[in-house]
Amino acid sequence: MCETRYPTVIGTAVTSPTDERSVDELSADQIGADQLGADQLSELAKHVLTFEQDRARHDRTKEAEIRVEFEMSAARYYQVLNRVIDSPAALAYDPQLVSRLQRLRHARTSARATRSFVAPGAAPEGREEER
DSSP, X not given: OOOOSSOEEETTEEXXXXXXXXXXXXXXXXXXXXXXXXXXXXXXXXXXXXXXXXXXXXXXXXHHHHHHHHSSOHHHHHXXXXXXXXXXXXXXXXXXXXXXXXXXXXXXXHHHHHOOOOOTTOOOTTOOOOO
């Protein structure tokens, strides 16, 4: 398995890459990340928020920077980011940024939910093609 320099995010708990314990064995302090203050935010979470603050656009150059900066794929980075912005500690750390990121995520999720999937060349349901 690939060794990374940042801890792994499991749910809202953050564990180090060498931590062999399962989620069930994690202490209540680690699982109760909802109750952490802004000063309790992990190094990785702070780094992710700082990175998002500096690079608001989503494009190929940002994905390349993610690979270099975090040594993880863009997909994994966005999984970590989504966990971080759900954390009350992150909201306490930078409320404006976290609120903006949550709002953008909600807009993307809503847009995805309203899409209709129609086979190419087929008429959408409820509509008859005019002849």
